[in-house]
Amino acid sequence: MQAGWDDFRLVKAVADRHGLTGAAESLGIDHSTAFRRLGAIEKSLGVCLFERHRSGYKATAAGQAMIDVAARMEADIDGFARAIVGQSDAMVGELRITAPTSFANTFLMPILADFSRRYPAMRLELIFAEETLNLSRRDADVALRASRGPDETLVGRRLTGIGWALYGAAGRSFGPLAEEDWVGLTEGVAGGLFTQFIRQRTAPERVVLCLNGVAGLREAVASGIGIGPLPCVEGDGDSRLQRLGGLEPELDRDLWLLTHQDLRRSARVRAFMDHMAAAMLPLRPLFEGRAVSP
Structure with missing residues (x-):
């Protein structure tokens, strides 16, 4: 055989x-x-x-x-x-999009709803994942990723910067931050960047909870488990949270919309990338942390 x-x-x-x-x-x-x-x-x-x-x-x-x-x-x-x-000019068929889970509750759904109204013959498949899906294998056609630079095999657009700041539960008063309980992201997220950030600001025993995703981190801070760093698009738009200082430049990231170079001429991909870029323009102050004063 x-x-x-x-x-x-x-x-x-x-x-x-x-x-x-x-x-x-x-x-x-x-x-x-x-x-x-x-x-x-x-x-x-x-x-x-x-x-x-x-x-x-x-x-x-x-x-x-x-x-x-x-x-x-x-x-x-x-x-x-x-x-x-990549050779198709038809605005029909399926488009697979991947994005971090936290984006589900912030800005993404209204943008997708508007895109679907404009292109009713297209079917969107949205994959929320914290891990990086492989665009070469077509695990997805386009990806929203927060990073400091895309993979060289991919092409796309920088949509906005992502500012980060420290947050705590709203309605509480806080003393010296180093003496508060903290929550943070695990060592495996962003190469340990966030773990190092917290280590420089408090003792290890003050870190009471670590999570592997931003959505859970926001809920932990809002619940009063501890203070912690969050992207401003997550923290400033949540009435359960208060910002505890200015922006933290060492945590800055950019939001990229990426696709494989073989797909860059696809009409479906081009239409979605153009739509996302236009929709993100008015949201930049919120993402960059400029929408409110700390």
């Missing part, structure tokens, strides 16, 4: 997710089906593709060779799909 694309895709999924359970979930099949298919592939090829360990599946030399082929096939397929979409 000659291995087909579905066989290569299963083997790569097992490697990517270190086992059958994650591979099955990613491919939309059940565990028993994945188990049978992998066994059938190994039997037909006459080789063992994975060593089974308690820590997960580890590819053998034959398995790695198949994974490498699968990666090249996947890249070619993704490239073909991007090229087709």
Whole structure:
């Protein structure tokens, strides 16, 4: 039996997710089906593709060779799909957008609603994720990302700066901030930038809660668990919060709207990027922290 694309895709999924359970979930099949298919592939090829360990599946030399082929096939397929979409001038079909979860409750929904009214034949798929999705694989067509510079493989526009400041629960009085309880983002967010920021301002024992996302951080501060840094677009627009000082330049980020270079000529992508850029202009003072005085 000659291995087909579905066989290569299963083997790569097992490697990517270190086992059958994650591979099955990613491919939309059940565990028993994945188990049978992998066994059938190994039997037909006459080789063992994975060593089974308690820590997960580890590819053998034959398995790695198949994974490498699968990666090249996947890249070619993704490239073909991007090229087709990039050549399309039709304002119909699907557009996949990814954005941080916190944007759901701030500014994004009204902008998407207006875009949908203008282009009713288009269907939007919105993926909220804190992790960075892969635009080369078309996990999404366009991405809203807060960063200090986009990946060199991507193209797009800087929409606005993002100012940050310290916030606490509204209606409370605060003493020296170093003596207050703090909440912050985990070490894995932004390379530990926010962890370092807090370490420079208070003792480790004053940090009572760490989270992996801004939306949860806002709720923690508003609930009075502790004070903490927030983007001004999150903090200044929430009546449950009060700003505790000026802007913190070392936390500044830019908001980028990005796409893969193969998609930059797509009519759907161009229309969405133009729409977002125009809609963001009046929102810049809020994002940059200039809408209110501390």
